[in-house]
Every structure is written in structure tokens, then in C-alpha cells.
Amino acid sequence: MGNSVRNIYSEIDLSALRRNYIALCSMTKNTVAAVVKNNAYNVGLVPVVEAIQDLCSDFFVATVSEALAIKPYLRGQSVYILSDNIVKYYDEIVANNFIPVLNSLADYRYFHGKCEYVLNIDIGMSRLGVNIDDIHEINNNNGMRYLMGHLSNATTDYRTEYEYNNFMKAVEYIKPSKTSLFASPSFSLSNKYGTDLIRVGGLMYGLMENNIVLENILTIKTKIIQIFNIKQGDCVGYDNTYVAAKPMKIASVCLGYGFGLHTSMSNRGEFVIRKNGTTYKCPILGLLSMDITMIDVSEVHDCSLHDEVIICDKDYSLSEIYKKTQIPQHWLLGCFRFNHINCDLQYIGI
Secondary structure (H helix, E strand, C coil): CCCCCCCEEEEEEHHHHHHHHHHHHHCCCCEEEEECHHHHHCCCHHHHHHHHCCCCCEEEECCHHHHHHHHHHCCCCEEEECCCCCCCCHHHHHHCCCEEEECCHHHHHHHCCCCCEEEEEECCCCCCCEEHHHHHHCCCCCCEEEEECCCCCCCCCHHHHHHHHHHHHHHHHHCCCCEECCEHHHHHHHHHHCCCEEEECHHHHCCCECCECCCCCEEEEEEEEEEEEECCCCEECHHHCEECCCCEEEEEECCCHHHCCCHHHCCCCEEEEEECCEEEEEEEECCCCCCCEEEECCCCCCCCCCCEEEEEECCECHHHHHHHHCCCHHHHHHHCCCCCCCEEEEEECC
């Protein structure tokens, strides 16, 4: 549990993250950019950038403030701003040689001719980007580092073909020098279709995408703070969403949605206890509370107060939680609050 009196212990293995990035680069001939937006998927913006800055030439962030935060740790790499109010921060972008991703015709008209940029085309996701029907308004590609798109899913179904064809329509009209279409979910398609730059986020952090399985970088543990027996018909947690069908031994675990545990795990997820060489998967019972989760420990031999409870680790990753609950891994990772006052966060490796 670490040498802390805090209730939650989190460990992030930066060496594993670095190995993941190296492995991804070995799987493709394309340039692999690191997506470190949202504080590097909550893992920690600066530690992640420091871990791979000697390997990676391109970093994608969400905001100008994130770009400024990592600038002191870089050695000439390119930094792209994905979704900020870029017109508002024009002076900072130009002064620091950041590369804005232009998501509208208004952005294009404002930035074109003033600095390098990436033009994002909405090819069917209806999220961000210049509408594919408006590409005739793009009359010059001077300064365009990449033409970018984003697939809405990672399969080879008709929708992917439709979106890919839209992207190629834009490529044919705009004639960019380089393109970037694929991200982590569509990484496995990149060698089939081919573009110049792949934007990798989830895979680098150990999330499973399209059967590409790399190392899990995250460990989260807590402890049991109370154990008691309930009888058939007893209810567990708020709103009586779980009713015991038989006598059970249950435990209160010191962690809940206040730390960022996704509430959809209520009555669906499970935690792990390892004792005396045996691994026990303990179902979550009832609705999560802010700082308490109830689990079924009826099968845990010699379960006792302060036993270690594993939310995820090297052998039970967020991918395994997804398989159990169907809660997207990005949701799980993006919700965690590693700066929680009761969390002892340790970076290891490197």
C-alpha cells in the first residue's frame, strides 16, 4: 500500500508507458504523435512528456495552457493545439511556435498565412472540423502542416469506408503535403490505408484498442475499512438497488466516486483481493458512495480489516474492467482524480 497513511495508493509506471510508445512506433512506418491532452488522460502531463520527449517529435494537447506547461521540457518538438479558443490565444500561439488545429472556416481565414497550422476536416463524426461540404472554401494550403480527420469507429464497416472516402475527397481537393487520419482506436487500420501521422493516446496509456494489447501502466489500491455479515433480504447502499439473495459477508472499501470511480460500476464492476496465492474477484454491491464502495467478500478466505483491495494493476487492467462492465476504458481513466487529498500517487520507472 505504500508508506503513506492515505487511503488510496496509485502507481503509474512511466517505463511501461515508454515501452508502449516504442512498441507502437515499431508497428508502423508512419510518424507516431503522442496525445497528451486532459493532463495526459489524467496520468500527468509533465511526467508523461518527460518520459518520452527523447523519442517523440509531435505532441497534441487540448489547450494553450497545456502547451505552455510542457514547453520547458521539450527540445524543439512540435506542439499542436486541438480544441482551444485559438483565436483568443493567437499571440501566445505565434510567439511560442505552437501549431493550431483549425476546426472551422473562420479559424482557417484567421490563421492562414500567419503561421503553420493543421486543418481538421469533419468527415462524418459531427464533432469538430470543417464540414466536408465546405472544402471548396479552402483555396490555399500554404502553411498547412497536415490535413487531419478522425474516424468515428475503428472497424472496416461501411461507415469507416464512407468516412475514409470523405477524407480522400478532401485530400484530392486540398492537396496537402501530409495527412493525419488515424488515432488509437483506428491504429490497426493505419497500415492498410496509410497516412503520414498517427495520433496515439489510449494505446500509449495501456488501454486495449482493437485487440492491440500493450502494458498496463496503472495500479490503484485501497483497503477494507469495515467487514460485516448481512442476511437474506438486507439491502446494500443508497436507494436499495442491491438486495441480498442469501446471507453474505460484505466489506466497505475506502474509495468511491469522489476519487473518480465511474458510477456505472455500481452493481456491475468488481475489485480484486489477493491473499495467500489466491485471487478473488469481489463484485461491487449497490450504488457507489462518494468515498465508500461495498463489495462481496463472502468467498475471500480469512478476509480481514485493512486487507489490500485492487481496483486495477498489471494483472487486472482497465481493459479487464471494460470486459466485465462494458464501460469504455477512456471513461474509466479520464475520471480518476490522482490529486485527490487521500491519494498517495507514485511515479515509478525511468
